[in-house]
Amino acid sequence: MKSFSRQQKQLVLLLAPATLFLGIFFIGPLLIMAVYSFLEPGLYGGVEWNFYHWNYGRVLGWADGFYEEFDLVYLEILARSAGLALATTLLTLLVCYPAAFWISRMSTRGKALCLFLITLPFFSSMIIRLYAWILILRDSGFANQILDALGLISEPLGLMYSSTAVVIGMIYIFVPFMFLPLYSSVEKIDGKLIQASQDLGAAPLTTFRKVILPLTLPGVIAGSVLVFIPSLGNFVVPSMLGGAKVVMIGNLVEQQFLYARNWPFGATLSMLMIVSMLVIVSFYLFKVMKNQPQS
């Protein structure tokens, strides 16, 4: 009995620091943010402690124009953000899938080197990596210079400040997030299974669909979720590469907090962002699971 309680004491001692810290500085702020989304915005940036559901009404449609006005633009921005995040996720998957196979067939040394090279960008500054794309995409940038020198274009393509630029930037930033989970499931595939499928007469595409894809599904799912979530909430990439033309939900939240100073509405928008993230991710998981052939 005595040793039992002593063990418990040790456990409490080990857990206490992180519990207190995350309780106060992680769970606490998130709860307060949730509460804030139901408060009335004050006149000069503060809040009034009244229950106020019109913040949600402004976005979702029941604002009557007396307290707050409904504007479809918020839902449009939310939908656009989801669309761009989805496009980023699928394209990143497409970019990484063959690369994972390429590396899985290398020698041990080659694998180690390539994994190092792919992880390295994750450790280098995100803002610098985005900056590189500004140098490439802007009107006097590298891409336009090359195309001009080759005589393919006579005036700069407006690559910057477009959805394309934002998606390229996000793919570039999130490649390691997709690649690593994907690679770990590609790496595990037993070559004999592919051989067996071919010996049994399956066409390459059938082998891919019936054998390779289901086996790599855990990696596909993990990678997709890891790319989708930060893409949907992103505000750095659209503000660097999208300018004022491509506004995502993250930019809107930033605006509400730092410029419009309507904190309750900003909190509402980020609550809606979290909800749509959960909905889309669970829908995606559901779809993918359903498509998985029975083994």
Add this chain to the structure above:
Amino acid sequence: MTTAFLRKLFNPLLSGYGALFMLFLYAPVILVVVYSFNSNPVNLMIWDHFTFDWYINLFGGDTPLKDDISYVDSTDQLLAALGTSLTVAALATITATVLGTSTAVAMARYRFRMQGFYRLLLFVPMVMPDIVLGIALLIFFVGAGIHLGVISIVIGHCTFLTSYVFIVVSARLAGMNPLIESASADLGANEWQTFRRVTLPLILPGVIGGALLSFIISMDDLVITYFISGVDSTTLPVFIMGLIRRGIKPEINAIATLMLVFSIVIASAGIYFKSRNAD
């Protein structure tokens, strides 16, 4: 027949694709490095001739180019931002390493009812969109009257760095034989002695790895810091974002190159540590 033909074509195609993939990852960054030595002050992307001048400008030196176009007008600001970043990263790393390691040890060495909850608690901060955490912390700090500065940034960083340390140390603990600790206890060492003399040395590579990872992530964090840094506590990434938003100037290439070199050195050190303890 077609199948055999396809199979023959497959490998070179895959290698070609791999080369393109690597080019996609590295060409943009290499471009920045190369053009940081370009002396053309008007169009950054038209090569003039090789120069170190942007680097000299950066550190307050005088070069002929400085009169033409001087951008990072105060080297002091840049160095102050770097100082803030290093201070924050050091403090956050120490705190997060303690928090993450003790939780990892608790989770690996004890069985208790709330384990699922703790696993979730440590997982969520890593997948939480950083803008949400950033504004939640902003509301919290302002409401609680905590001054926005180095301390608030350190607290903010620790909320998610703890999870990274936890994961790295847990992985190390999982690969460890718990019988070694029992042996130490059987030989008469008390819990503290066992932890200090047996457990800690064995998990140390994981702890160092987690700490290095925290340091890099803290140095690089932009979004959360952006919301909870005060006027007098700008970190390097936030400062650079401000520079880029005001306009592209050659000095930024030089800053970018220096930062890339820095992160490559730290990342390589981390990987070296990892490979060394695998032997």
